[in-house]
Amino acid sequence: MYLKGRHILLGVSGGIAAYKIPDLIRRYVKHGAEVRVVATANALRFVTELTLETVSCNAVYRDVFTSSGPRTAEHVSLAQWADIFVIAPATANIIGKLANGIGDDALTTQALAFHGPTLVVPAMNNAMWSNAIVQRNITILRDVARITVMEPASGDLACGTQGTGRMPEPEQILTATDDLCAPQDLKGTRILISSGPTQELIDPVRYISNFSTGKMGFALADECRARGADVTMVCGPVTTMPKHSDINIVSVTSARQMYDAMLNEQRRGNYHGIILCAAVADYTPSHAEQSKIKKTGDNLTLTLCATQDIARDIVANKNAKQWVLGFALETDNELDNARGKLNAKGLDYIVLNSLRDPQAAFGHDTNRVTIIARHGAEQQVPLMDKREVAQKIIDYVITDHQS
Known part of the structure; x- marks a missing residue:
C-alpha cells in the first residue's frame, strides 16, 4: 500500500452513505495515513461531527472561516496540507458545484483550491445518477478537471428501489485511493x-x-x-x-x-x-x-x-x-x-x-x-x-x- 504517511483530505457531503465514512477513515488510518475531514452541513445530519473527529483524531472542518483562533486562509489551508482529496459520498449537488466551479462552502472551496489527485465517489438515487445533466457533470470532472470518478455500485438503494447509485464499499474506496498514490512507472506497458x-x-x-x-x-x-x-x-x-x-x-x-x-x-x-x-x-x-x-x-x-x-x-x-x-x-x-x-x-x-x-x-x-x-x-x-x-x-x- 502507498498510503503510509499520506495526508488525505476527506470531503463528506449529505448522502445516506455518509454513515459508512467512519469505517473508511479507520481503514485509512490503519494503513498509516493522516485524515482530516471537511463536511457539509447536510453530511453532519447523517453522521455526527464527534464520530468523525474521534475516528480521524482531528477536528472536522465545516465552516469557510473559523470564529476563533489564528486568522489563516481557512478556505484553502486544508488544500495546501493535503496530498490527496477524496470526496465520499459525492452527491449530485456537490458534483454539480465542482463541475461548474462553484465554491460556496468549506468542502467546495477546498476542492476548487486543490490541484492534486482527487477521487470523487458518487452516491445517489439511480434516477438522479442517470440524469443527463449529472452525467454531463461527471464527464466534465473526468475530461476537463482530470478528476478520478468511481463508478457507483448497483443494488438496494435507500429509497427502497434497486439500481445503480450506491456508494462503493469502503474497501473499494481504499483501493482506489491507494491507486492514486501509486507511482505510474508501468504506464504504457x-x-x-x-x-x-x-x-x-x-x-x-x-x-x-x-x-x-x-x-x-x-x-x-x-x-x-x-x-x-x-x-x-x-x-x-x-x-x-x-x-x-x-x-x-x-x-x-x-x-x-x-x-x-x-x-x-x-x-x-x-x-x-x-x-x-x-x-x-x-x-x-x-x-x-x-x-x-x-x-x-x-x-x-x-x-x-x-x-x-x-x-x-x-x-x-x-x-x-x-x-x-x-x-x-x-x-x-x-x-x-x-x-x-x-x-x-x-x-x-x-x-x-x-x-x-x-x-x-x-x-x-x-x-x-x-x-x-x-x-x-x-x-x-x-x-x-x-x-x-x-x-x-x-x-x-x-x-x-x-x-
Missing part, C-alpha cells in the same frame, strides 16, 4: 499474468488439482494495474477476482487450456512483461473417462502424462525486450531448486515460495518470498500482505530491468 490452479479431469466428477487460490496472482495484477499497466490475466478455476474491474480476464480450466491461452496471448499481445504465477499441473490423466468410474476394488491405477511446459515455451518465444518472471514452490532445498528452475527454463526472474512458512503460499493473505534474478542477485521479502509482496516484486523487476 502491457503485462500478462497467469494465476490460479488447473483441474485435470479423471472422469465427469473427479479431477486432479492443487490448493492454489490465485491470490498472489491477483495481487500482482492489481499492483501492475495501479501503476498504470494494461493487464491481462489467464486464470484457472478461482472463486475470487482482482479488485480492478478493467483487468482483462481469460478463464481456463486445464493445463492444456492455460498453455494455449498463454501462448496465444504472448503471440498477439505485444507484452512487455509476463508473470507465470499459476500453479499448473505437471501431469494430467492420459485419458478422461466419459462416465463416472465405479468403485470395483481396493486399488485404482491412473496413467498420467506430462503436461506441456508453459514457462519453457513462453521463454522460447519471447522477444529481446520482454521479461519473464516465474514462481517456484519448494519443500526441500528451496533455493537450489528455485535457482535450478530459473536456469533450466531460461527465466529472467523467479520468486521462491516455501511451504515451510505456516502463513505463506496457498490460501493465505500473506506471503514470504525470495526474489532471484538470472544474474544471481537475490532479495528476501519478509512475511507481509500479498499485495505488499506484489509491490516488492514489481519494484525489484522495474529497478533491475531498467539498470
Whole structure:
C-alpha cells in the first residue's frame, strides 16, 4: 500500500452513505495515513461531527472561516496540507458545484483550491445518477478537471428501489485511493499474468488439482494495474477476482487450456512483461473417462502424462525486450531448486515460495518470498500482505530491468 504517511483530505457531503465514512477513515488510518475531514452541513445530519473527529483524531472542518483562533486562509489551508482529496459520498449537488466551479462552502472551496489527485465517489438515487445533466457533470470532472470518478455500485438503494447509485464499499474506496498514490512507472506497458490452479479431469466428477487460490496472482495484477499497466490475466478455476474491474480476464480450466491461452496471448499481445504465477499441473490423466468410474476394488491405477511446459515455451518465444518472471514452490532445498528452475527454463526472474512458512503460499493473505534474478542477485521479502509482496516484486523487476 502507498498510503503510509499520506495526508488525505476527506470531503463528506449529505448522502445516506455518509454513515459508512467512519469505517473508511479507520481503514485509512490503519494503513498509516493522516485524515482530516471537511463536511457539509447536510453530511453532519447523517453522521455526527464527534464520530468523525474521534475516528480521524482531528477536528472536522465545516465552516469557510473559523470564529476563533489564528486568522489563516481557512478556505484553502486544508488544500495546501493535503496530498490527496477524496470526496465520499459525492452527491449530485456537490458534483454539480465542482463541475461548474462553484465554491460556496468549506468542502467546495477546498476542492476548487486543490490541484492534486482527487477521487470523487458518487452516491445517489439511480434516477438522479442517470440524469443527463449529472452525467454531463461527471464527464466534465473526468475530461476537463482530470478528476478520478468511481463508478457507483448497483443494488438496494435507500429509497427502497434497486439500481445503480450506491456508494462503493469502503474497501473499494481504499483501493482506489491507494491507486492514486501509486507511482505510474508501468504506464504504457502491457503485462500478462497467469494465476490460479488447473483441474485435470479423471472422469465427469473427479479431477486432479492443487490448493492454489490465485491470490498472489491477483495481487500482482492489481499492483501492475495501479501503476498504470494494461493487464491481462489467464486464470484457472478461482472463486475470487482482482479488485480492478478493467483487468482483462481469460478463464481456463486445464493445463492444456492455460498453455494455449498463454501462448496465444504472448503471440498477439505485444507484452512487455509476463508473470507465470499459476500453479499448473505437471501431469494430467492420459485419458478422461466419459462416465463416472465405479468403485470395483481396493486399488485404482491412473496413467498420467506430462503436461506441456508453459514457462519453457513462453521463454522460447519471447522477444529481446520482454521479461519473464516465474514462481517456484519448494519443500526441500528451496533455493537450489528455485535457482535450478530459473536456469533450466531460461527465466529472467523467479520468486521462491516455501511451504515451510505456516502463513505463506496457498490460501493465505500473506506471503514470504525470495526474489532471484538470472544474474544471481537475490532479495528476501519478509512475511507481509500479498499485495505488499506484489509491490516488492514489481519494484525489484522495474529497478533491475531498467539498470
